[in-house]
Amino acid sequence: MRFILPVLAAGVATATPLAIMADSFIKRGVPSTINYSQMTLYGGFELAYNLTGDEKYASWYRSQIDALVLNDGTIKGWDYGKYSLDNYRMGNNLLYWYWKTGEAKYKSAASIVRQQINRHPRTATGGFWHRNPEYPNQMWLDGIFMADSFYAKWTKYFDEKNTTAWDDIALQYDNIEAHTRNAKTGLLVHGYDESKVAVWADPVTGAAPLVWNRAVGWYFMALLEVIQVWPQSHPARGRLIGYFTTLATALKKTQDESGGWWLIMDRKYAGAKGNYIESSGSAMFTYGFLKGIKLGLLDRDQYLAPAQKGYNLLADKYVVEKDDGTVDWEGTVEVGSLNSNATFEVTLPKDPDEDENADILQYYTSVPLAVNDYKGAGPFMYASYEIETL
Template identity: 55%
Template sequence: MWLDGIYMADSFYATYVSLFEKGNTTAWGEIALQFDLIEEHTRNHTTHLLVHGYDEAKDAVWADPVTGASPLVWNRAVGWYFMALVDTLQVYPKNLPGYARLLKYFVTLADGLARSQDTSGGWWLIMNEGYQTRKGNYLESSAAAMFAYGLLRGVRDGFLEAKYKDVGLKAYNALTRDFIRDDKNGLISFSGTVQVGSLNSNASFEYYTSIPIVENDHRGSGSFMFAAIEAELAK
């Protein structure tokens, strides 16, 4: 399981169930289970961050022989997961037991993000402790946009304490300062987005940092638009 896949599947699964099968407790339980499995296998309970994914069979070249977890915290995977949590919490029934668990996962990750935020307002591509100064690592834009959206939306929806608004706005201001370019033709460009990241690899630091950095990739620019809406609402 990959953190990315939780956003691709479960946030949309939750939205569908909320619209068409709201009383389907089996479906709600299934949604919560996917988050539970990710938490069980990928969460670091010291940093409160999560590695990219895990292999239950422990067959992948990158899998820890005991836990099956991949070794590194890739920022965009964490961003996808953070958005999946806040979007799912918006529709998940509060009377079901899964809700309290999802809220705890979200609040705990918000704490980890606040603690790992760079002084510039952004986050490093590889977020493991000790990797910030490693040659090749860099401050990446798409995850910062995802984190800004999740933090500001979380405060607005009452999931997070007000102090996280400052963390989210600091991230948003870093995005507008460092990654937005005025193209002088009535348009802007959004830069600094890692093109892709996959566990169909050796999941090494060298792999993640070798991926091209691109402009106007929808995973970056789309997330920035989400963050921009929340930043405007937060003012």
């Protein structure tokens, strides 16, 4: 559907794409869990509230978080022995409610996540394992978004003079850059295995073979989040901005003429059988362009037109109006994982006459699409906010 952009009534935006999407999820309901997918969606509710001032968005969002945070500041069902970066994303949402309400229970809950980061297993060079014990010595682009934005926000507001912490956060970005960035294309592959033993790992570099769009999208957004809280005086600031702007350049070059981005972004797979324009990564990149312009990191003259083209595709193709007045979000792949048990070849055995990475491509493109997936709808809401406040 093509959205009509905001109508202003008494200074309040009404019937905006962002508000319509938020209203739709409230009506459908969202299970309250610590999953990063929900936490990503909830970020859109923060923006819906900022845009409209409508307390229903804050009230609904808070009820979702309060179903997880107990009055004593503990997190319902939190497993202190589980070390998965995915679970740390909720720290950002907990800090939002602490800053908004001043209630100690939210800070206490966030401190549980922060302390878990201190204990999290690391590679020999200091990078966080994506998950223990499933992915030993592996760093994924996804994990940077899940853990390091929160790590930086906590340090900014509660431990700002801790240069060791800032150095440690920078190390996570530096590690992922050193092992996954392709200097020629400017894009980053999904992750790397520092021990180089995973079935997919390059025997020399440990890098994964392919560029998966949502992993790159998580990383693109994580850079934006961390740059906004990074100390001006810390030497890594310039590096982080460079990581963001060089990635933006690469993304502008790989944007499809439709306005979106391919699920598998390696140039030789653009248009390949089974590959397709995927909505979550496209929303993340569109948002990143718009937010980068707003923060002064990207040139408006170069990036606004690609961003608007991307947004028009998202609104026209992936937002579907329903008879009950709600909208569905479509075109988001359910998952993409660097699973280390060789299941990449399950769907179709590797054909020795085909490209050596054909089995990996088949893994990614064989994963089904989901309707109303929070990992895509959330970033679309972020992009909508940026469009609506341009």
